[in-house]
Amino acid sequence: MHNTPHTVSDVMTRTVLALKTGATFKDVVKAMREWKVSALPVVDDGHRVVGVVSEADLLLKEEFRDGDPDGYARPRRPEDLAKAGARTAEELMTAPAVTVRSGASLAQGARIMARHRVKRLPVVDGDGVLKGIVSRGDLLGVFLRDDADLAREVRRAVVERLVPETPGAIRVEVRDGIVKLTGRFRETGLAPVAAHLARAVEGVVDVDCALSGPRRHLGLDPELPDGTGAVTSPGTPPG
Structure with missing residues (x-):
């Protein structure tokens, strides 16, 4: 494998948990806790990635709880307020999902992660079907x-x-x-x-x-010093 360029498919984790769009809020929390991950892809019936649910999405429900008198007073995006009342993965997820193709190079995967400031990326094929997950650690493993x-x-x-x-x-x-x-x-x-x-x-x-580059051949270039430190001036006979 080291004699050919590495691709994301070489380093990704192929066993990956995904959520269906109808997964309940509690199902999402349980899955994250059991798998010890901070985000999960959401797929449709064809296993195409349609979004990603993160811990930050889940925490909006706690942040905007009625017991927080300042929660709704602070300016917020409408989608944050909507997620605070979400009940399913489809309502919670961020869409469209940020993904990477399985054939992408490790450098391309790293650029996507850096640009979107994420730690993990769903890996998809040309049809958007989920094939795995790649993490920052997976991409850095090549340096070993x-x-x-x-x-x-x-x-x-x-x-x-x-x-x-x-x-x-x-x-x-x-x-x-x-x-x-x-x-x-x-x-x-x-x-x-x-x-x-x-x-x-x-x-x-x-x-x-x-x-x-190649060594210079002084005899082929009369304008170069001959290495003795002496330079003959035009019209002056040698001493």
Whole structure:
């Protein structure tokens, strides 16, 4: 699996509890408590994800209880007031649900989580059918890859791709997920490309790039110093 790009389906939890739209308020509370989760997907009869119920949705009922004299005095969104009186998962849920496709990359999953500030995402197929759940911890697990495994993939995906004829000219070392690239390319412009490709390998923490271009041949470029520190001025005979 490490020799191909990781997708959300590689790391997601496939055994997942989902709520039907008609699940009662108490059913939702019991399910969250039993499964020790803070949110659950809501599905229709075709198992397509139609929404998500979170602990925050449930707590609105307590917040707007009649015994709280300030509950209704504070400005609130109409949907919050509606959820305070909800009896079923369909009335409680936030819709449409924020989901991620099973074939999405781990980076795409991470961006969706960050953008929507959620800790878990329902994973769906192309038809919106629930296939699993992915958490922040699932996405971060890729950084536990073995250094030797990372080094092998960097050599395959970077070095052998850029210099297939002379892969031994580039050395790859990995320690604690940090890749160090040393050696020389025939083309100077390949160094930043190599660093970019190495960072794209799943599980790489960072890249130290000490790559350089080919050595200059001073005899082929008369405008370069000859290494002795002496520069001959035009029209002046050598001493």
